[in-house]
Amino acid sequence: MDIPKAYKIDALIHQNTYLVEGQLKHWNGEMSEVYSTISSTSDYKPTHLGTVPNLSEKEALEALDSACSAYANGQGLWPTMKVEDRIACMEKFVSQMKTKRDEVVKLLMWEIGKTLADSQKEFDRTVDYIYDTIEEYKQIDRDSAKFEKYDGVYAHIRRGPLGVVLCLGPYNYPLNETFCLLIPALIMGNTAIFKPAKYGVLLITPLMEAFENSFPKGVVNVIFGRGRVLATPIMASGKIDMLALIGNSTSANALQESHPRKNRLRLVLGLEAKNPAIILPDADLDLTITECISGTLSFNGQRCTALKIIYAHENVVEQFNKRFAKQVDTLQFGNPWDEGVKLTPLPEAGKTEYIQELIDDAIQKGAKVINERGGETYENFIFPAVLYPVTKDMRVYKEEQFGPVIPIMAFKDIDQPLDDMAESNYGQQVSVFGKDTKKLAPLIDTLVNLVCRVNLNSSCQRGPDVYPFTGRKDSAFSTLSVHDALRSFSIRTFVASKDNDYNNDIIKDLLDKKTSNFISTDYIL
Ligand code: G3H
16 A cells, blocks of 8 residues: 555544633543544555544533633623734634644545645635635725714724634535634634534644634634534523534534524524536537536535536537546546545545445436446445436435536426526526527526526636625525625624714724724724
Protein backbone atom coordinates (compact mmCIF):
# COMPACT_ATOMS: atom_id res chain seq x y z
CA MET A 1 0.00 0.00 0.00
CA ASP A 2 1.74 3.13 -1.20
CA ILE A 3 0.79 5.97 1.12
CA PRO A 4 3.03 9.05 0.86
CA LYS A 5 4.90 9.65 4.12
CA ALA A 6 3.19 13.01 4.69
CA TYR A 7 -0.25 11.39 4.67
CA LYS A 8 0.45 8.28 6.73
CA ILE A 9 -1.38 7.87 10.01
CA ASP A 10 1.51 7.59 12.46
CA ALA A 11 -0.37 7.95 15.69
CA LEU A 12 -3.97 7.70 16.80
CA ILE A 13 -5.67 10.96 17.70
CA HIS A 14 -7.50 10.89 21.00
CA GLN A 15 -9.68 13.96 21.11
CA ASN A 16 -10.51 13.72 24.80
CA THR A 17 -11.65 17.24 25.56
CA TYR A 18 -14.66 19.38 24.81
CA LEU A 19 -14.98 23.14 25.03
CA VAL A 20 -17.31 24.79 27.54
CA GLU A 21 -17.05 27.96 29.62
CA GLY A 22 -13.98 28.91 27.59
CA GLN A 23 -12.02 25.88 28.75
CA LEU A 24 -11.05 22.59 27.21
CA LYS A 25 -12.52 20.14 29.67
CA HIS A 26 -11.07 16.68 29.95
CA TRP A 27 -13.57 13.86 29.29
CA ASN A 28 -13.15 10.60 31.15
CA GLY A 29 -16.37 8.97 29.98
CA GLU A 30 -17.35 6.86 27.00
CA MET A 31 -15.47 7.44 23.77
CA SER A 32 -16.43 6.63 20.15
CA GLU A 33 -13.90 5.04 17.87
CA VAL A 34 -13.23 6.86 14.60
CA TYR A 35 -12.42 4.72 11.57
CA SER A 36 -11.62 5.64 7.99
CA THR A 37 -13.02 3.50 5.19
CA ILE A 38 -9.59 3.94 3.55
CA SER A 39 -7.33 0.95 4.09
CA SER A 40 -3.69 1.31 5.14
CA THR A 41 -2.86 -2.23 4.15
CA SER A 42 -3.22 -4.10 0.87
CA ASP A 43 -5.63 -6.56 2.51
CA TYR A 44 -8.60 -4.29 2.92
CA LYS A 45 -9.17 -3.15 6.47
CA PRO A 46 -10.70 0.15 7.70
CA THR A 47 -8.06 2.33 9.33
CA HIS A 48 -8.37 3.27 12.97
CA LEU A 49 -7.88 7.01 13.30
CA GLY A 50 -8.64 7.68 16.94
CA THR A 51 -11.39 8.44 19.40
CA VAL A 52 -13.80 11.26 20.22
CA PRO A 53 -15.95 11.84 23.31
CA ASN A 54 -19.42 10.42 23.39
CA LEU A 55 -20.88 13.12 25.58
CA SER A 56 -24.21 12.83 27.33
CA GLU A 57 -27.18 15.14 27.81
CA LYS A 58 -25.50 16.54 30.93
CA GLU A 59 -22.53 17.97 28.98
CA ALA A 60 -24.88 19.20 26.23
CA LEU A 61 -26.81 21.22 28.79
CA GLU A 62 -23.56 22.38 30.34
CA ALA A 63 -22.59 23.79 26.91
CA LEU A 64 -26.02 25.40 26.61
CA ASP A 65 -25.64 27.08 30.00
CA SER A 66 -22.21 28.26 29.02
CA ALA A 67 -23.48 29.83 25.77
CA CYS A 68 -26.50 31.36 27.54
CA SER A 69 -24.34 32.91 30.28
CA ALA A 70 -21.95 34.35 27.71
CA TYR A 71 -24.89 35.91 25.85
CA ALA A 72 -26.56 36.93 29.13
CA ASN A 73 -29.74 38.05 27.40
CA GLY A 74 -27.76 40.44 25.23
CA GLN A 75 -25.88 41.97 28.16
CA GLY A 76 -22.82 39.71 27.91
CA LEU A 77 -19.34 40.92 27.04
CA TRP A 78 -19.49 39.45 23.52
CA PRO A 79 -22.86 40.78 22.27
CA THR A 80 -22.10 44.26 23.61
CA MET A 81 -18.47 44.34 22.54
CA LYS A 82 -17.16 46.88 20.03
CA VAL A 83 -17.26 45.52 16.49
CA GLU A 84 -13.52 46.00 16.09
CA ASP A 85 -12.84 43.98 19.24
CA ARG A 86 -14.94 41.06 17.97
CA ILE A 87 -13.06 41.30 14.70
CA ALA A 88 -9.76 41.15 16.59
CA CYS A 89 -10.85 37.85 18.22
CA MET A 90 -11.77 36.42 14.83
CA GLU A 91 -8.43 37.51 13.37
CA LYS A 92 -6.62 35.83 16.23
CA PHE A 93 -8.56 32.64 15.55
CA VAL A 94 -7.94 32.58 11.79
CA SER A 95 -4.24 33.30 12.11
CA GLN A 96 -3.87 30.23 14.34
CA MET A 97 -6.14 28.18 12.11
CA LYS A 98 -3.86 28.82 9.12
CA THR A 99 -1.00 27.08 10.90
CA LYS A 100 -3.05 23.86 11.08
CA ARG A 101 -3.60 23.47 7.33
CA ASP A 102 -1.58 20.28 6.86
CA GLU A 103 -3.17 18.48 9.80
CA VAL A 104 -6.71 19.42 8.81
CA VAL A 105 -6.15 18.57 5.13
CA LYS A 106 -4.74 15.16 6.04
CA LEU A 107 -7.74 14.41 8.25
CA LEU A 108 -10.19 15.60 5.60
CA MET A 109 -8.69 12.96 3.30
CA TRP A 110 -8.80 10.16 5.87
CA GLU A 111 -12.10 10.94 7.51
CA ILE A 112 -14.26 11.69 4.49
CA GLY A 113 -12.17 10.53 1.53
CA LYS A 114 -11.94 13.93 -0.16
CA THR A 115 -9.15 14.26 -2.73
CA LEU A 116 -5.99 16.09 -1.72
CA ALA A 117 -6.71 19.00 -4.08
CA ASP A 118 -10.32 19.33 -2.89
CA SER A 119 -9.30 19.04 0.76
CA GLN A 120 -6.75 21.81 0.30
CA LYS A 121 -9.39 23.84 -1.49
CA GLU A 122 -11.85 23.29 1.35
CA PHE A 123 -9.33 24.56 3.88
CA ASP A 124 -8.19 27.56 1.85
CA ARG A 125 -11.71 28.49 0.86
CA THR A 126 -12.70 28.50 4.53
CA VAL A 127 -9.81 30.76 5.50
CA ASP A 128 -10.72 33.12 2.65
CA TYR A 129 -14.34 33.01 3.78
CA ILE A 130 -13.33 34.16 7.26
CA TYR A 131 -11.27 37.06 5.92
CA ASP A 132 -14.02 38.04 3.49
CA THR A 133 -16.54 37.91 6.33
CA ILE A 134 -14.39 40.25 8.41
CA GLU A 135 -14.15 42.71 5.52
CA GLU A 136 -17.86 42.51 4.81
CA TYR A 137 -18.71 43.06 8.44
CA LYS A 138 -16.53 46.17 8.48
CA GLN A 139 -18.45 47.42 5.44
CA ILE A 140 -21.82 46.72 7.06
CA ASP A 141 -20.61 48.52 10.15
CA ARG A 142 -19.36 51.50 8.12
CA ASP A 143 -22.69 51.69 6.31
CA SER A 144 -24.50 51.95 9.62
CA ALA A 145 -22.15 54.48 11.21
CA LYS A 146 -24.67 57.27 10.63
CA PHE A 147 -27.99 58.75 11.69
CA GLU A 148 -31.03 58.85 9.46
CA LYS A 149 -33.87 61.28 9.87
CA TYR A 150 -37.48 60.88 8.80
CA ASP A 151 -40.58 62.65 10.02
CA GLY A 152 -38.65 64.43 12.73
CA VAL A 153 -37.21 61.21 14.16
CA TYR A 154 -33.52 60.34 14.11
CA ALA A 155 -32.62 56.67 13.79
CA HIS A 156 -29.29 55.00 14.38
CA ILE A 157 -29.78 51.57 12.81
CA ARG A 158 -27.42 48.63 13.12
CA ARG A 159 -27.55 44.87 12.91
CA GLY A 160 -27.53 43.17 16.28
CA PRO A 161 -27.15 39.54 17.39
CA LEU A 162 -30.09 37.20 17.90
CA GLY A 163 -28.83 35.16 20.82
CA VAL A 164 -27.67 31.58 21.24
CA VAL A 165 -27.06 29.55 18.08
CA LEU A 166 -26.96 25.77 17.76
CA CYS A 167 -24.70 25.03 14.83
CA LEU A 168 -24.65 21.65 13.06
CA GLY A 169 -22.73 21.03 9.85
CA PRO A 170 -22.65 18.26 7.24
CA TYR A 171 -20.04 15.54 6.74
CA ASN A 172 -19.33 16.38 3.10
CA TYR A 173 -17.89 19.80 3.96
CA PRO A 174 -17.18 19.30 7.66
CA LEU A 175 -14.94 22.34 7.81
CA ASN A 176 -16.23 24.73 5.19
CA GLU A 177 -19.98 24.43 5.51
CA THR A 178 -19.83 24.34 9.30
CA PHE A 179 -17.62 27.40 9.49
CA CYS A 180 -19.79 29.23 6.96
CA LEU A 181 -22.46 29.02 9.67
CA LEU A 182 -20.36 29.38 12.79
CA ILE A 183 -18.13 32.30 11.77
CA PRO A 184 -20.86 34.76 10.71
CA ALA A 185 -22.96 33.70 13.70
CA LEU A 186 -20.12 34.53 16.08
CA ILE A 187 -18.90 37.72 14.50
CA MET A 188 -22.40 39.22 14.67
CA GLY A 189 -22.29 38.85 18.46
CA ASN A 190 -24.19 35.60 18.96
CA THR A 191 -22.81 32.83 21.14
CA ALA A 192 -22.75 29.28 19.82
CA ILE A 193 -22.81 25.60 20.58
CA PHE A 194 -21.18 23.69 17.78
CA LYS A 195 -21.34 19.94 17.26
CA PRO A 196 -19.18 18.57 14.44
CA ALA A 197 -20.72 16.40 11.72
CA LYS A 198 -20.92 12.59 11.96
CA TYR A 199 -17.75 12.21 9.83
CA GLY A 200 -14.99 14.78 9.77
CA VAL A 201 -14.86 15.11 13.56
CA LEU A 202 -11.19 14.61 14.34
CA LEU A 203 -10.25 17.39 11.97
CA ILE A 204 -11.68 19.82 14.51
CA THR A 205 -9.06 18.64 17.06
CA PRO A 206 -6.22 20.82 15.70
CA LEU A 207 -8.48 23.88 16.03
CA MET A 208 -9.71 23.37 19.60
CA GLU A 209 -6.99 25.43 21.26
CA ALA A 210 -7.52 28.29 18.85
CA PHE A 211 -11.23 28.27 19.75
CA GLU A 212 -10.30 28.22 23.42
CA ASN A 213 -7.84 31.11 23.36
CA SER A 214 -9.42 33.42 20.76
CA PHE A 215 -12.87 34.09 22.16
CA PRO A 216 -14.16 35.17 25.56
CA LYS A 217 -15.45 32.50 27.91
CA GLY A 218 -18.57 30.67 26.72
CA VAL A 219 -18.79 32.33 23.30
CA VAL A 220 -17.91 29.11 21.44
CA ASN A 221 -18.76 25.71 22.90
CA VAL A 222 -17.72 22.56 21.07
CA ILE A 223 -19.34 19.24 21.95
CA PHE A 224 -18.95 15.73 20.52
CA GLY A 225 -21.38 12.87 20.37
CA ARG A 226 -24.67 11.80 18.86
CA GLY A 227 -27.03 14.43 17.50
CA ARG A 228 -30.09 12.93 19.10
CA VAL A 229 -28.49 12.74 22.54
CA LEU A 230 -26.99 16.23 22.45
CA ALA A 231 -29.02 18.43 20.12
CA THR A 232 -32.50 17.31 21.17
CA PRO A 233 -32.28 18.35 24.85
CA ILE A 234 -30.58 21.60 23.86
CA MET A 235 -33.51 22.43 21.59
CA ALA A 236 -36.09 21.17 24.08
CA SER A 237 -34.79 23.70 26.63
CA GLY A 238 -36.40 26.44 24.54
CA LYS A 239 -33.28 28.57 25.04
CA ILE A 240 -31.94 28.35 21.50
CA ASP A 241 -32.59 31.44 19.37
CA MET A 242 -31.23 30.09 16.09
CA LEU A 243 -30.83 26.67 14.58
CA ALA A 244 -28.11 26.72 11.92
CA LEU A 245 -28.01 23.37 10.20
CA ILE A 246 -26.73 22.04 6.93
CA GLY A 247 -27.91 18.49 6.53
CA ASN A 248 -31.19 16.75 5.99
CA SER A 249 -34.71 17.93 6.54
CA THR A 250 -35.65 14.99 8.76
CA SER A 251 -33.23 16.10 11.46
CA ALA A 252 -34.04 19.78 10.87
CA ASN A 253 -37.76 19.07 11.31
CA ALA A 254 -37.25 16.91 14.39
CA LEU A 255 -35.08 19.57 16.02
CA GLN A 256 -37.55 22.36 15.27
CA GLU A 257 -40.31 20.18 16.66
CA SER A 258 -38.50 19.74 19.96
CA HIS A 259 -38.25 23.51 20.48
CA PRO A 260 -41.16 24.65 22.64
CA ARG A 261 -41.09 28.31 21.53
CA LYS A 262 -41.49 28.13 17.80
CA ASN A 263 -41.56 31.86 17.09
CA ARG A 264 -38.44 32.52 19.07
CA LEU A 265 -36.51 30.10 16.91
CA ARG A 266 -34.89 31.55 13.77
CA LEU A 267 -33.65 29.14 11.12
CA VAL A 268 -30.70 28.96 8.79
CA LEU A 269 -30.99 25.66 6.95
CA GLY A 270 -29.29 24.10 3.93
CA LEU A 271 -31.12 20.87 3.14
CA GLU A 272 -31.59 18.33 0.35
CA ALA A 273 -31.57 19.09 -3.36
CA LYS A 274 -32.03 17.18 -6.58
CA ASN A 275 -30.51 19.62 -9.02
CA PRO A 276 -31.28 18.74 -12.64
CA ALA A 277 -29.22 19.28 -15.78
CA ILE A 278 -31.34 20.09 -18.82
CA ILE A 279 -29.64 19.42 -22.14
CA LEU A 280 -31.25 21.21 -25.07
CA PRO A 281 -30.93 19.93 -28.66
CA ASP A 282 -28.33 22.54 -29.67
CA ALA A 283 -26.10 22.08 -26.59
CA ASP A 284 -22.35 21.93 -27.14
CA LEU A 285 -21.89 18.30 -26.14
CA ASP A 286 -18.17 18.48 -25.35
CA LEU A 287 -18.77 21.27 -22.87
CA THR A 288 -21.95 19.65 -21.55
CA ILE A 289 -20.22 16.35 -20.89
CA THR A 290 -17.29 17.96 -19.10
CA GLU A 291 -19.64 19.96 -16.89
CA CYS A 292 -21.94 17.01 -16.25
CA ILE A 293 -19.00 14.85 -15.21
CA SER A 294 -17.85 17.35 -12.60
CA GLY A 295 -21.44 18.23 -11.70
CA THR A 296 -22.49 14.66 -11.02
CA LEU A 297 -19.27 13.17 -9.71
CA SER A 298 -17.10 15.74 -7.93
CA PHE A 299 -16.55 14.22 -4.50
CA ASN A 300 -18.41 11.14 -5.75
CA GLY A 301 -21.66 13.11 -6.02
CA GLN A 302 -21.68 13.82 -2.27
CA ARG A 303 -22.51 17.50 -2.63
CA CYS A 304 -25.84 19.16 -2.02
CA THR A 305 -25.21 21.10 -5.24
CA ALA A 306 -24.38 17.97 -7.29
CA LEU A 307 -26.34 17.33 -10.47
CA LYS A 308 -28.58 14.49 -9.36
CA ILE A 309 -30.69 13.96 -12.46
CA ILE A 310 -30.00 14.61 -16.14
CA TYR A 311 -32.72 15.46 -18.68
CA ALA A 312 -31.42 15.14 -22.25
CA HIS A 313 -33.51 16.12 -25.27
CA GLU A 314 -34.52 13.10 -27.34
CA ASN A 315 -32.55 14.40 -30.36
CA VAL A 316 -29.27 14.29 -28.44
CA VAL A 317 -29.85 11.72 -25.72
CA GLU A 318 -28.28 8.82 -27.59
CA GLN A 319 -25.13 10.67 -28.47
CA PHE A 320 -24.86 12.24 -25.02
CA ASN A 321 -25.32 8.88 -23.29
CA LYS A 322 -22.70 7.15 -25.38
CA ARG A 323 -20.04 9.77 -24.87
CA PHE A 324 -20.91 10.55 -21.26
CA ALA A 325 -20.90 6.87 -20.24
CA LYS A 326 -17.54 6.37 -21.92
CA GLN A 327 -16.07 9.33 -20.11
CA VAL A 328 -17.38 8.19 -16.73
CA ASP A 329 -15.54 4.90 -17.25
CA THR A 330 -12.23 6.73 -17.70
CA LEU A 331 -12.40 8.28 -14.23
CA GLN A 332 -9.77 7.01 -11.86
CA PHE A 333 -10.76 5.52 -8.52
CA GLY A 334 -8.19 5.54 -5.73
CA ASN A 335 -7.11 7.05 -2.48
CA PRO A 336 -7.43 10.82 -2.00
CA TRP A 337 -3.69 11.51 -2.41
CA ASP A 338 -3.28 9.42 -5.60
CA GLU A 339 -2.33 11.49 -8.61
CA GLY A 340 -5.15 12.04 -11.09
CA VAL A 341 -7.73 10.46 -8.78
CA LYS A 342 -11.30 11.59 -9.28
CA LEU A 343 -13.31 8.98 -7.39
CA THR A 344 -12.50 8.11 -3.81
CA PRO A 345 -13.72 5.85 -0.98
CA LEU A 346 -17.15 6.63 0.45
CA PRO A 347 -16.99 7.52 4.15
CA GLU A 348 -20.43 6.25 5.12
CA ALA A 349 -20.92 2.69 6.23
CA GLY A 350 -23.61 1.03 4.10
CA LYS A 351 -23.42 3.63 1.32
CA THR A 352 -22.31 1.23 -1.42
CA GLU A 353 -25.19 -1.07 -0.49
CA TYR A 354 -27.62 1.83 -0.69
CA ILE A 355 -26.37 2.87 -4.13
CA GLN A 356 -26.62 -0.76 -5.24
CA GLU A 357 -30.25 -0.84 -4.06
CA LEU A 358 -31.01 2.21 -6.20
CA ILE A 359 -29.38 0.54 -9.20
CA ASP A 360 -31.26 -2.75 -8.65
CA ASP A 361 -34.57 -0.94 -8.26
CA ALA A 362 -34.00 1.03 -11.47
CA ILE A 363 -33.01 -2.08 -13.41
CA GLN A 364 -36.05 -3.93 -12.15
CA LYS A 365 -38.25 -1.07 -13.40
CA GLY A 366 -36.70 -0.97 -16.88
CA ALA A 367 -33.46 1.06 -16.76
CA LYS A 368 -30.06 -0.19 -17.88
CA VAL A 369 -26.59 0.54 -16.60
CA ILE A 370 -25.13 2.07 -19.77
CA ASN A 371 -21.47 2.31 -18.77
CA GLU A 372 -19.28 -0.78 -18.62
CA ARG A 373 -17.85 -0.18 -15.17
CA GLY A 374 -21.11 1.01 -13.59
CA GLY A 375 -21.74 -0.79 -10.30
CA GLU A 376 -18.25 -2.37 -10.00
CA THR A 377 -17.98 -2.81 -6.29
CA TYR A 378 -14.98 -2.43 -4.00
CA GLU A 379 -14.89 -2.78 -0.22
CA ASN A 380 -15.43 0.94 0.25
CA PHE A 381 -16.71 2.15 -3.11
CA ILE A 382 -19.09 1.49 -5.94
CA PHE A 383 -18.17 2.69 -9.42
CA PRO A 384 -20.70 5.27 -10.72
CA ALA A 385 -23.53 3.67 -12.64
CA VAL A 386 -25.11 5.71 -15.44
CA LEU A 387 -28.76 4.68 -15.56
CA TYR A 388 -31.02 5.10 -18.60
CA PRO A 389 -33.95 5.37 -19.22
CA VAL A 390 -35.03 6.47 -15.77
CA THR A 391 -38.71 6.82 -14.95
CA LYS A 392 -40.54 8.59 -12.17
CA ASP A 393 -41.48 5.42 -10.31
CA MET A 394 -37.82 4.61 -9.63
CA ARG A 395 -36.22 5.34 -6.27
CA VAL A 396 -33.25 7.01 -7.96
CA TYR A 397 -35.66 9.57 -9.42
CA LYS A 398 -37.28 10.30 -6.08
CA GLU A 399 -34.44 10.05 -3.58
CA GLU A 400 -31.46 12.35 -3.18
CA GLN A 401 -28.77 9.74 -3.92
CA PHE A 402 -25.86 11.82 -2.53
CA GLY A 403 -23.42 9.39 -4.10
CA PRO A 404 -22.13 7.86 -7.35
CA VAL A 405 -25.16 6.99 -9.44
CA ILE A 406 -26.41 9.09 -12.36
CA PRO A 407 -30.00 8.87 -13.58
CA ILE A 408 -30.76 10.09 -17.12
CA MET A 409 -34.20 10.78 -18.61
CA ALA A 410 -35.03 11.77 -22.20
CA PHE A 411 -37.53 14.52 -22.93
CA LYS A 412 -39.35 15.70 -26.02
CA ASP A 413 -41.14 18.72 -24.65
CA ILE A 414 -39.40 21.17 -22.28
CA ASP A 415 -42.54 21.14 -20.14
CA GLN A 416 -41.57 17.68 -18.92
CA PRO A 417 -38.51 18.73 -16.89
CA LEU A 418 -40.23 21.97 -15.93
CA ASP A 419 -43.30 20.14 -14.61
CA ASP A 420 -41.10 17.69 -12.73
CA MET A 421 -39.20 20.55 -11.12
CA ALA A 422 -42.43 22.29 -10.19
CA GLU A 423 -43.73 19.09 -8.63
CA SER A 424 -40.48 18.38 -6.79
CA ASN A 425 -40.02 19.21 -3.13
CA TYR A 426 -36.64 20.71 -3.90
CA GLY A 427 -35.62 23.97 -5.53
CA GLN A 428 -31.95 24.74 -5.15
CA GLN A 429 -30.28 25.07 -8.61
CA VAL A 430 -30.43 23.88 -12.22
CA SER A 431 -27.94 23.63 -15.09
CA VAL A 432 -29.12 24.42 -18.61
CA PHE A 433 -27.08 23.48 -21.64
CA GLY A 434 -27.93 25.17 -24.94
CA LYS A 435 -27.29 28.18 -27.15
CA ASP A 436 -30.42 29.35 -28.94
CA THR A 437 -31.46 32.48 -27.08
CA LYS A 438 -35.02 32.25 -28.41
CA LYS A 439 -35.38 28.99 -26.50
CA LEU A 440 -33.24 30.00 -23.55
CA ALA A 441 -34.97 33.29 -22.77
CA PRO A 442 -38.41 31.93 -21.76
CA LEU A 443 -36.77 28.93 -20.15
CA ILE A 444 -34.54 31.08 -17.94
CA ASP A 445 -37.52 33.24 -17.00
CA THR A 446 -39.34 30.17 -15.73
CA LEU A 447 -36.39 28.43 -14.12
CA VAL A 448 -35.42 31.39 -11.96
CA ASN A 449 -38.80 31.02 -10.29
CA LEU A 450 -38.39 27.30 -9.71
CA VAL A 451 -34.90 27.37 -8.22
CA CYS A 452 -32.49 29.99 -6.86
CA ARG A 453 -29.60 29.70 -9.30
CA VAL A 454 -29.71 28.91 -13.01
CA ASN A 455 -26.29 27.83 -14.27
CA LEU A 456 -25.89 28.47 -17.95
CA ASN A 457 -23.72 25.86 -19.65
CA SER A 458 -22.04 24.97 -16.39
CA SER A 459 -22.56 22.59 -13.51
CA CYS A 460 -24.25 23.67 -10.28
CA GLN A 461 -22.11 24.93 -7.42
CA ARG A 462 -22.16 27.07 -4.34
CA GLY A 463 -19.20 29.30 -5.12
CA PRO A 464 -18.03 31.99 -5.48
CA ASP A 465 -19.03 32.40 -1.86
CA VAL A 466 -20.00 36.03 -2.32
CA TYR A 467 -23.04 34.91 -4.33
CA PRO A 468 -26.31 33.98 -2.64
CA PHE A 469 -26.58 30.33 -1.71
CA THR A 470 -30.13 29.30 -0.93
CA GLY A 471 -33.04 27.25 -2.23
CA ARG A 472 -36.80 27.09 -2.47
CA LYS A 473 -39.19 24.61 -0.86
CA ASP A 474 -37.46 21.85 1.12
CA SER A 475 -33.95 22.83 -0.04
CA ALA A 476 -33.15 25.74 2.23
CA PHE A 477 -34.30 28.36 4.68
CA SER A 478 -32.50 31.75 4.73
CA THR A 479 -29.71 32.80 2.43
CA LEU A 480 -26.00 32.31 2.88
CA SER A 481 -23.17 34.21 1.19
CA VAL A 482 -20.43 36.25 2.75
CA HIS A 483 -22.83 39.20 2.99
CA ASP A 484 -26.18 37.42 3.40
CA ALA A 485 -24.94 35.16 6.19
CA LEU A 486 -24.16 38.22 8.29
CA ARG A 487 -27.73 39.36 7.72
CA SER A 488 -29.18 35.91 8.40
CA PHE A 489 -27.44 35.70 11.77
CA SER A 490 -28.54 39.14 12.94
CA ILE A 491 -31.51 41.44 13.19
CA ARG A 492 -31.91 45.14 12.58
CA THR A 493 -32.20 47.04 15.81
CA PHE A 494 -32.02 50.79 16.37
CA VAL A 495 -32.11 53.77 18.63
CA ALA A 496 -34.77 56.34 17.72
CA SER A 497 -34.88 59.86 19.07
CA LYS A 498 -37.16 62.79 18.30
CA ASP A 499 -35.31 65.75 16.88
CA ASN A 500 -35.27 68.17 19.82
CA ASP A 501 -32.53 69.90 21.78
CA TYR A 502 -32.98 67.67 24.79
CA ASN A 503 -32.40 64.44 22.85
CA ASN A 504 -29.83 65.87 20.48
CA ASP A 505 -27.62 66.96 23.38
CA ILE A 506 -27.75 63.45 24.79
CA ILE A 507 -26.87 61.86 21.44
CA LYS A 508 -24.02 64.34 20.91
CA ASP A 509 -22.67 63.57 24.36
CA LEU A 510 -22.85 59.82 23.69
CA LEU A 511 -20.97 60.30 20.43
CA ASP A 512 -18.34 62.60 21.93
CA LYS A 513 -17.63 60.50 24.98
CA LYS A 514 -17.75 57.22 23.01
CA THR A 515 -19.31 55.49 25.98
CA SER A 516 -21.74 53.37 23.96
CA ASN A 517 -20.52 50.63 21.66
CA PHE A 518 -23.77 50.82 19.70
CA ILE A 519 -24.11 54.56 19.26
CA SER A 520 -21.01 55.37 17.29
CA THR A 521 -20.26 56.99 13.97
CA ASP A 522 -16.64 55.82 13.93
CA TYR A 523 -15.45 54.14 10.76
CA ILE A 524 -13.56 50.91 11.10
CA LEU A 525 -10.76 50.92 8.56
O1 G3H B 1 -22.89 20.27 -0.24
C1 G3H B 1 -23.16 21.40 -0.62
C2 G3H B 1 -22.12 22.44 -0.79
O2 G3H B 1 -22.56 23.68 -0.38
C3 G3H B 1 -21.70 22.54 -2.17
O3 G3H B 1 -20.71 23.45 -2.35
O4 G3H B 1 -20.92 23.62 -4.80
O5 G3H B 1 -18.91 24.43 -3.64
O6 G3H B 1 -19.35 21.98 -3.82
P1 G3H B 1 -19.92 23.36 -3.74
